Amino acid sequence: MFIRAYLRASTDDQDASRARKTLSTFTELHKQRIASYYQENISGTQLDRPELNRLLDDTQENDILLIENIDRLTRLNDKDWKTLKQKIELKGLRIVSLDVPTSYLAIDNKRFINDDPIIKAVLESINNMLIDLLAAMARKDYLTRRERQSQGIEKAKEEGKYNGRVADKERHQKVMYYRNDKMLSISETAAATGYSRSQVCRIQASYKKDLELLI
Known part of the structure; x- marks a missing residue:
């Protein structure tokens, strides 16, 4: 089992490596270590992402996809999220997200709870439901932000204050x-x-x- 940490920020001026220490500390607490990091600055609304694709290519069955929050992995629409999730499942990759405590079972050394197949099945169902729920919430948050941003830009244009974004x-x-x-x-x-x-x-x-x- 290899733990593969995925770090993403939406724009060039954001620090994609911000969560690196948080993820490292998390794995240390669970007596594990991160094998590799995959970092990129790209919108979570895009299905085709170079570093995420590289992570999927590198993955072996039972590896861990470690993220800080589900919204770091996806702000995709429902169709694209299902496509990405299918790719992850076909690779045998397990998602561990710091905002989904039920996902910690994949990384935790305390395996005793998995000895009961009924408990394991219930926890996996709850885990999948929570991940899908947070994925939907991440998409909704993105759409809400876009709408507010559009309203703000429109207002700034009306007031003659909008100059656009300046690249470094x-x-x-x-x-x-x-x-x-x-x-x-x-x-x-x-x-x-x-x-x-x-x-x-x-x-x-x-x-x-x-x-x-x-x-």
Whole structure:
């Protein structure tokens, strides 16, 4: 059994590694350790995520997918959540989320409670129900935030106060410097700039698109 920790933040200016210490402390309390971390800055509404896909590719049966909260794994709509959940189940991967105490059984060394098949079946059913419930709540929270954000932007536009979001151009230029001038790999560039691998790829794609528009 390998514990694979998944860390996600929605935007480039958020710290995806924020929960790393929390997850490490959690596994230590359960006399376990994290085998690998998968970190990316990408919306939880997207089904196709590079680091999550890499985690699924690396997974062996009975491995643990460790997350801080269910909303770090999904803000997907119902159809996409069912697709992701099916992929997870087909891999034999077990979700352990700090906001779902019933999921701790997958990681806990105290296995005595699993000796009773009825108790085990009941707990697994409760666990699956809670995960699905929190997944639905995460999606609802996302939609509510989007609606409020849209209302706020519309109001700011009416008042002439909306300027849009400004990218950190200096940091983005560092990415291109390390990639094009220093010829560093994506992983090396991510380490040098503090971005995730998926962020580096997105910044590259953005600069390539801008360059094409100028030609």
